[in-house]
Amino acid sequence: MGHHVTLDDLLEQLRSRGDRVTVARRLVLAELLAAGSEHRTAEGLADRVHRRDPEVHLSTIYRTLDVLEGAGLVVRAGFGDGAATYHLASDHHHHAVCDSCGAVIELPSDAFAALVRRLDRDHGFAARPRHVTIPGLCADCRSA
Amino acid sequence: MGHHVTLDDLLEQLRSRGDRVTVARRLVLAELLAAGSEHRTAEGLADRVHRRDPEVHLSTIYRTLDVLEGAGLVVRAGFGDGAATYHLASDHHHHAVCDSCGAVIELPSDAFAALVRRLDRDHGFAARPRHVTIPGLCADCRSA
DNA sequence: CTTGATGCAAATGGTTTGCATGTTT
């Protein structure tokens, strides 16, 4: 089941949409691949990308992420307070995050299966839950 | 089951925490009550509050909302891009939002009950889902 | 009277944009 998405896969998907393949897009995708299931902010990506090419401007990272999101390759998550975070769309998952200590539990992509069924049946709504975050208290903090 | 929350109820909850009851807090709570299940942005609230008292500054609305959120009376819903939105905590609910047309379906506060149980059992995580948003396509847009 | 709340103006910080230039196709 481990879909091994490669950089070339992703670039090919871009090309096939008519989007151009540029240095910035290649580097950003490479970094998101390297990030695995971790999330990256635009600035976090910029820092890493700069190690390979210091010319890439932060504004380009933002524009690049927009394009990648539009192409369905990248998911923008974590709108809460600070900076938005991004990860590859191939990395479907959800999170339970501790309000107190920030601990993160990863939930499988089917965590909302029952709810999805219910929305379909009751409202004809085709839910596509992407990176939903459930707040609460982790085992440690709830007892503390 | 219709908990009728009154303005005085809410103010009393504030007092009992030791927070002061001020003009701004009274007016903001009144507007949130009047809003029913609709959400209001800080500016939306400011506009309405100004009809009763033009002296209340926008920054005060923000500070007020912080306090009210801290007191557990108000929930900050912060949708995707623009400004954060707020509503009374007594109005617990979640949303399914159509990616295409923006249609909103309200979900009852217990929509995640099963998941909450599972997180507790499997991880000892005490989930408190607050205003979770599930993206997808509404009945109209999915067929279009 | 003491502590906390507010008005105001100015700062912040993440993100976006206009435009001239460089790059991909």
Place this chain on the structure above:
DNA sequence: AAACATGCAAACCATTTGCATCAAG
């Protein structure tokens, strides 16, 4: 060459903050 992407600097906008003043307890 044509269309598009980028660097840069400047604009944006929601939100926050410092400080002197004012109001609630």
